Amino acid sequence: MNIVIVGGGELGSMVADQLIRENHSVTVIEKSEKQAKHLNDSIDALIINGDGNYVRFLKQANVDKADLFLALSNNDNVNIVSCGLVKKLSNATTIAKVENYSHYFPAPPNLPVDFGIDKTVATKQLSINKLVDLISEPDAMEHIHFIHENVKVIGTVINEHFSGNGMKLKDITQGNAIWENVRIIAIKKDNEVLIPGGDDVLHTGDKLYIIGKSNVLRDVIKFYFASNVKVKSVVIIGGNQIGREFAKRMVKEGRKVTIIEEDEKICQHLAEELDNVLIINGSGLNQTVLSDLDMENSFVACVTGRDEHNIISAVMAKKNHAYKAVCNISNVAISSIINQVKDIDSVFSTESLAFGEIIKYCRKGDILSVTPVPYIDAETIKIKISEKIALLDKPLSKVKFPTGMIVGAIFRDDEVIIPHGDDEIKMDDIVIVFVLPQSKKLVEKLFS
């Protein structure tokens, strides 16, 4: 496919990089001269130094021959206008990243204007949804959704109450109806990630990644991993749009919400706009501010927009007895470093969420999606079986799989199978595979 991308910043270059790796022809229009030069030296794409909302540069990027147009700059106006222009210049499918979605696309009764955008990716909304996901099941800290909303991967840490502590995996799962319907795809012990076999032993503090249907997973969490803590209060550090919208949602759910915000003017605005929310004018890094709050059993979301600030306030919140602390990171590269910080329960970056969302629409081949698993260096790959490959119609226990991978789930028609040794992969199935980076090449070979 010919793909034109406007904006070569963090998100744009991440998307471009992935698309080039999937063998598409990519052209990037980047405004900053320095960044354009950097991209020109580092990725195999045509780089145009210019504004994405100028017809001149769009024409220079041969937008008339493009199949897909992605507007991913940091400026909503540029993204929207460029999509409108592209619709007039070509037949390309347009996707726009829109940060402040509600500014342009109000709720249903006020119909939005047709901007020529086929698909919008509302980044702030993605972050808010992520937060809502996390708080809905505070004991399962990662959620990765697949085709069906009701199949996902969750990550959860084994606490001291877990009945299977010190037991072998096969002894826990065998003959247990609940465990039969889910699958542990990875165990993270300290900083080492392993794909489990039946003989691996589970200990307190290990983090498990489990795939299954949402309702079964809920039971698993309830029976084995819940800590009987009820999250009553929510503390939001940072009062920008994400914090504000999240606060509104939480108030609606009837929780006790506190927002800590440094800027006095913003606090004033928040106080005027939000009801039943405690607004505190202060810094999330200030110990006195935090100790004034009753943080016990609270869920802390750090969304100030500054990475360092978020990380440190999350750690401080945990020191002040917060039950869970999550933080938003914009620099994708450092999320693996935060991995080392035990106190932070979950990290999410708006860019990676948007990345996953965008890549989903760009896919044509058999690999449907690649989702990095947060916290650990691994990926879940969704593959559609459309060719005859060697492992078809064989019981999985007879197939020689490389180490460092596991088949997590099989989608057949509308049915979901959590595979066991005697299950088979058939034509037209969609398979979810979990891989460690060193095995990725082998897995790609196996399925092509």
Next chain:
Amino acid sequence: MNWKAILKIQGIILIILAVSMCLPLAFSLYYASGDALDLLMSIGITLVVGLILALSFNPDKPLRTREGFVIVSLGWIAAAIFGALPFFFNGVFDGNFIDCVFETMSGFTTTGATVLTNIEIVPKGLLFWRSLTHWLGGMGIILLAIIILPAIGLSSTQLFRAEVPGPTKDKISPKVKNTAMILWLIYLGLTVMETGMLMLGGMDLYTALCHTFGTLATGGFSTLNASVAGFNSLYIEMVILVFMFLAGTNFALHFFLIQGRLKEVIKNREWQFYVSLLVIAILLISLSVFKSDLGYNFWTSLRYASFQVVSITTTTGYVTANFELWPAFTKIILVLLMFVGGCAGSTGGGMKQIRVMIGGKFVAKEIRKITYPNALFSLKIGKEHVKEYVMKNVIAFIILFVGLFALISLFLTFRGYDIITSFSASIATLSNIGPGLARVGAIENYAFFDNISKVVLTFSMLLGRLELYSVIIMVYYLFNSKRIH
């Protein structure tokens, strides 16, 4: 340093080299010229070394920018060394390996400077290989490797930037691989066209191919001692002239032409500059030759002058007349044209037309700035503003080019050669032209240089072909590896 990737790509380059040596082998067998065994041995050695390198290394890291430069420079050196094997085995240079490498490097870098005193006694297979090195080097060995590189999972962006530098990046297609493929296809198309036209002029396939390789790569190796003058045919001269002109043009423009974007070609400022420079030089030289006491009539002067100007400007180096005998004024014009060279993105060498243009405009801008200290001037080529970093890069290139020219000349005079020979040998190798003046003049050769000077000149050709930076960066990294992370 990512040695696994570096060595693996060297292996691939050697495999390409071994495969291409099969073509001269075919001619050698057809003409029974007696050099088949030498070629066969070279193919064997090159192929085995290539396969060992390509199969035993599996890069696990992506390439970094600096490794691109090292790969490209080393690749060219490896090609010159292994490409020299057939000459060495045959013994045409009395077993002097430095001579063999000089000749091969001169071929790959499309210089066309020869250390052969009598070309016509060399066996036909070897002579064909000598011309084929031009053709491979003209469009670039690495560019050829890039076409197959992504298949082994290495990014080729770094290599493309290292082998095809130049201030303007006319990437024809978003993907480097496709760009490389299109360029090679155009090159191949032009090759077929010229070979056909030369055969219409009465050449056999062998001679036609050899001269086509020499022309399109802007190389200059001929199969005759007297170069193109030996045919004494106006038709052949004109065909070669036209194709030299085309080879000296930016290949992106050929692509535009195929797409029917004629306007863009004519409006291209570098192309306009290139054409006007040629026309002015041709007029000046033909008038000067006509007025001198050589006894040519006007049309003959025009014929010789136009061929020589195009041949020198595009850095080909074919000769139809002994310009050594021409007036000093014409010789100076030719030497100045040697510095300029072809267009960016062409197979020609030299500083490149666009750099000279930017350099000239930069000087004009600075002078205007002195007159109006507070005014702001933008340096433009056509309607495009030339970016600050591009401008700085061009100025640095020109300084480096002239500096290296001075250094190499200095070295040659130190070895005891006269001024004109030293100066012209230095620029003729650095700009990849071939013939210079005095002892390296139109009908002379490079055989008389001592071995050390030959090594320096070989290096000078490589510097010029890869536009200086790649080679200098490689040398810097290889000899400073302890200080670099």
